[in-house]
Amino acid sequence: MTKFSSNWLQEREPIDNRSRSGKIIQNLSQILNHQPLKIIDLATGTGANLRYLCDQIKGHQIWTLIDHDEALLKEIPSKTQQWAINKNVFIEEKNNEIKIKNNEHEYQINIEQQDLSDLKRIYFPKKSLITSSALLDLVSFDWLKTLAMKCSNSESIILFSLNYDGYIDFKPYEPEDEYVRALINKHQTTNKGFGKAMGPNACHQAIQIFKKAGYNVQSSRSDWKIYQNDKNLQKLLIDTWLKAAIEIAPNEMEKLQDWGKRRLSHIVLEHSKLTVGHIDLLGWL
Numbered sequence: 365m366t367k368f369s370s371n372w373l374q375e376r377e378p379i380d381n382r383s384r385s386g387k388i389i390q391n392l393s394q395i396l397n398h399q400p401l402k403i404i405d406l407a408t409g410t411g412a413n414l415r416y417l418c419d420q421i422k423g424h425q426i427w428t429l430i431d432h433d434e435a436l437l438k439e440i441p442s443k444t445q446q447w448a449i450n451k452n453v454f455i456e457e458k459n460n461e462i463k464i465k466n467n468e469h470e471y472q473i474n475i476e477q478q479d480l481s482d483l484k485r486i487y488f489p490k491k492s493l494i495t496s497s498a499l500l501d502l503v504s505f506d507w508l509k510t511l512a513m514k515c516s517n518s519e520s521i522i523l524f525s526l527n528y529d530g531y532i533d534f535k536p537y538e539p540e541d542e543y544v545r546a547l548i549n550k551h552q553t554t555n556k557g558f559g560k561a562m563g564p565n566a567c568h569q570a571i572q573i574f575k576k577a578g579y580n581v582q583s584s585r586s587d588w589k590i591y592q593n594d595k596n597l598q599k600l601l602i603d604t605w606l607k608a609a610i611e612i613a614p615n616e617m618e619k620l621q622d623w624g625k626r627r628l629s630h631i632v633l634e635h636s637k638l639t640v641g642h643i644d645l646l647g648w649l
């Protein structure tokens with residue numbers, strides 16, 4: 365099972381927020397018409413998707429944030445409190461329930477620790493918004509089929525943001541970049557706790573599966589553009605990718621470690637820029 369560190373989620377949150385597709389959010393706001401809107405955030409981590417979306421979609425909202433990782437879930441109140449202070453909105457927390465109020469709207473947030481690998485056990489309220497960020501590339505084809513069935517049975521709108529699509533552009537160029545990218549993408553298709561992961565193919569598959577389930581689907585790029593000054597995120601990425609590449613090609617450890625050293629020195633010298641391909645998906649019946 366893959367564990368996601370709080371540090372990693374914290375580093376990626378601002379990059380995710382600036383990368384998300386504005387077009388998708390605009391269209392989402394136009395098709396949402398239920399008040400109060402029930403929203404399920406699958407694999408919420410520390411709640412980044414909530415903090416980005418609640419302001420964008422307006423209206424009274426009832427959120428259920430689900431993840432299996434207790435330690436990540438425990439961070440949601442403090443992170444969301446800090447976010448509310450920065451935005452100058454009222455926030456109250458009691459027994460795993462958070463209430464946020466601004467001048468116009470109220471958001472009620474429930475936190476649930478649940479293992480999502482067996483999705484059949486999870487309740488999807490009728491006409492809700494089912495959302496996730498950075499999830500689809502971790503899941504299997506069968507899991508996605510179950511998700512599509514549950515979403516369509518509950519007549520829900522779907523928004524799956526920031527799904528990795530296999531594209532990485534390294535600047536400046538190193539001769540092994542393409543080889544390492546291929547290893548990373550192979551690693552992406554190993555089991556991440558939901559069966560054989562779809563990895564880079566996830567969005568393509570999700571579009572087909574949801575269309576088959578009767579959905580209109582819109583996709584839009586949400587690539588990470590990571591600049592010289594995003595040093596922490598770059599270091600974490602190179603470190604993670606190097607480990608993944610070595611897991612797939614242990615016999616090439618020396619060559620891969622050498623690549624990692626050169627990439628890290630580009631980061632330290634502030635020469636390094638990365639683009640990482642992501643796709644946002646919106647769907648409605």
Ligand SMILES: C[S@@+](CC[C@H](N)C(=O)[O-])C[C@H]1O[C@@H](n2cnc3c(N)ncnc32)[C@H](O)[C@@H]1O
Nearest residue numbers: 368407408409412431432433479480481497498
């Ligand atoms: C890439 S992180 C994304 C977290 C969050 N959505 C964000 O954008 O910051 C993937 C999340 O999936 C969660 N996850 C992985 N396997 C899970 C499972 N079987 N059940 C529930 N959550 C799971 C992890 O704990 C982690 O929080």
